[in-house]
Amino acid sequence: xxxxxxxxxxxxxxxxxxxxxxxxxxxxxxxxxxxxxxxxxxxxxxxxxxxxxxxxxxxxxxxxxxxxxxxxxxxxxxxxxxxxxxxxxxxxxxxxxxxxxxxxxxxxxxxxxxxxxxxxxxxxxxxxxxxxxxxxxxxxxxxxxxxxxxxxxxxxxxxxxxxxxxxxxxxxxxxxxxxxxxxxxxxxxxxxxxxxxxxxxxxxxxxxxxxxxxxxxxxxxxxxxxx
Numbered sequence: 001x002x003x004x005x006x007x008x009x010x011x012x013x014x015x016x017x018x019x020x021x022x023x024x025x026x027x028x029x030x031x032x033x034x035x036x037x038x039x040x041x042x043x044x045x046x047x048x049x050x051x052x053x054x055x056x057x058x059x060x061x062x063x064x065x066x067x068x069x070x071x072x073x074x075x076x077x078x079x080x081x082x083x084x085x086x087x088x089x090x091x092x093x094x095x096x097x098x099x100x101x102x103x104x105x106x107x108x109x110x111x112x113x114x115x116x117x118x119x120x121x122x123x124x125x126x127x128x129x130x131x132x133x134x135x136x137x138x139x140x141x142x143x144x145x146x147x148x149x150x151x152x153x154x155x156x157x158x159x160x161x162x163x164x165x166x167x168x169x170x171x172x173x174x175x176x177x178x179x180x181x182x183x184x185x186x187x188x189x190x191x192x193x194x195x196x197x198x199x200x201x202x203x204x205x206x207x208x209x210x211x212x213x214x215x216x217x218x219x220x221x222x223x224x225x226x227x
Contacts, residue, residue, distance in 0.1 A: 002033070002034050002070065003031050003032065003033055003034075003067065003070075004032050004033065004034050004036075004068070004069055004166045004167045004199040005030065005031065005032040005055060005067070005068060005167060005199070005201070006030075006031050006032075006065070006066075006067040007028060007029055007030045007031070007054075007055070007064065007065065007066050007067075008029050008064055008065040009027045009028075009029055009063070009064040009065070010025060010027070010028045010029070010054065010061045010063070010064035010065070010066060011023060011025050011026055011027055011028070011061060011062050011063045011064055012024050012025040012047075012050050012054060012059070012061050012062050013062045016062060023062075023222065024047045024050045024222050025047050025050055025051060025054075025061070025222045026221075026222045026223050027064070027223070028047075028051065028064070028219075028222070028223065028224055029224070030217065030224065032167070032199050032201060033199070034166065034197055034199055035193065035197040035198075035199060036199050036200075036214050036215075037189075037190060037193045037199070037200045037202070037213050037214045038199075038200065038201050038202065038213055038214060038215055038216075038217055039202050039203075039204055039209070039210035039213040039215070039216045039217065040052075040201055040202065040203045040204075040216075040217050040219060041203075041204065041205070041207070041210055041216055041217070041218050041219070042218060042219035042220055043220070046219045046220055046221060046222065047219055047221075047222040048203055048219055049171075050222075051219060052169055052171055052201075052203060054066065055068075055089075055169060055201065056085065056089055056091065056169050057073060057081050057082075057084060057085040057089065058085075060073075060074075061074075068084060068088055068089065068167065069084070069088040069166050069167065071084055071088075086111070086114070086115060086163065087115070087163055087165065088165050088166055088167060089165050089167050089168070089169060090159075090160030090161055090162075090163070090165040090167070090168040090169070090198075091160055091168070091169055091170075091171075092153070092156050092157055092160045092168060092169070092170040092171070092173045092189075093156070093171050093172075093173070094171055094172035094173060094175040094176055095176065096144075096152045096153050096155065096156040097156070098144040098145075098152055098155055098156060098159075099144060100143065100144045100145030101143060101144075101145065102143065102144060103140065103141050103142060103143055103144065104131060104136055104139050104140050104141075104142055104144055104147065104151075104155045105124070105127050105128065105131065105140040105141065107144050107155055107159055108127040108130050108131060108155060108158045108159045108162055109123055109124065109127040109162070110159060110162070111159060111162040111163050112126065112127070112162050112163060115163060126162070127158070127162065128140060130158040130159075130161055130162065131155070131158055133158065133161075133192070134154040134155070134157055134158045134188055135154065135188075136151060136154055136155060136158070139151060148181070149176060149177055149178075149181060150177055150178075150180075150181030150184055150185060153173060153174075153176075153177065153181070153185050154184075154185065154188060156173075157173075157185070157188060157189060157192070161192065161196075161198070164196075165198070166198065166199060167198070167199045167200075167201070168189075168192075168198055168199070168200050168201070169201050169203075170189065170200060170201070170202045170203065171203045172203055172204060172205070173185060173189070173202070174186060174204070174206065174209065175204075175205070182206070182209070186209050186212070189202070190212070
């Protein structure tokens with residue numbers, strides 16, 4: 001299987017060239033194949049957020065190689081990085097970051113609207129199909145702020161899938177949910193993974209959920225723990 005994510009010897013130092021220079025990631029190497037569902041775990045301060053920002057093309061590594069969906073991110077300018085990020089990576093966060101004054105349908109349409117500029121029937125139909133997939137078609141016209149926490153997170157997952165990205169980064173997506181809603185959201189992501197072959201990198205502190213992933217990657221003090 002092709003690698004959706006390939007990192008080789010990635011390091012990240014903040015404050016380069018100053019007395020306060022701090023290396024947060026130390027030569028991290030990681031591969032995610034198409035269709036994998038991987039948990040990323042580690043204590044606070046281990047570098048998980050930094051790693052996720054680099055994989056999500058929100059920050060650049062200080063050294064090392066990063067390939068996303070077969071493209072070497074290190075060779076791309078900011079415009080090309082933005083394009084790659086928009087089309088190849090979906091994001092689901094602990095807080096859903098929905099536009100609460102907009103409907104569920106409008107929130108799911110937003111990535112396509114930003115990419116293509118104006119709404120059309122195909123965009124609306126695609127967003128409705130995603131809401132159907134996450135079990136929220138009857139709530140399509142409801143304002144996002146009127147939905148429950150679990151429903152809002154399912155809308156966020158639909159939005160992350162709007163441009164059919166090969167990779168979804170999920171940062172504590174169940175952290176604000178009760179047990180039942182957390183299990184429902186997790187099972188939804190696993191179903192998307194199984195039916196569409198979407199690769200997921202799931203950051204979580206929930207060991208029970210992590211054990212239900214294909215494998216667990218432990219990050220400790222900015223390094224991948226072996227074995």
